[in-house]
Amino acid sequence: MWTWINPPADVEYATAPQFFSEQSGIAIFGGYGDSALFKTKNNGKTWTKLYPTDSGEK
Numbered sequence: 001m002w003t004w005i006n007p008p009a010d011v012e013y014a015t016a017p018q019f020f021s022e023q024s025g026i027a028i029f030g031g032y033g034d035s036a037l038f039k040t041k042n043n044g045k046t047w048t049k050l051y052p053t054d055s056g057e058k
Contacts, residue, residue, distance in 0.1 A: 017044070026050070 012031035017040075019025035026039050029047070038047040 010031045011029045013029070015028040017025045017027035023043050024039070024041050025044070026037060027047070028035055028037055030036070036049050037051040039050050040047050
């Protein structure tokens with residue numbers, strides 16, 4: 001079972017995360033008018049932004 005330990009900064013809400021294994025999963029986090037797709041590879045301890053990219057790609 002995963003534990004939400006460290007969400008990305010400025011998070012107001014999160015969708016129900018989808019985990020593909022005990023360690024790996026994705027979730028949409030949102031806050032202050034923006035939302036983004038994030039992934040985790042360590043059971044929710046840290047999250048990496050997948051989309052949109054910081055390069056402004058949409």
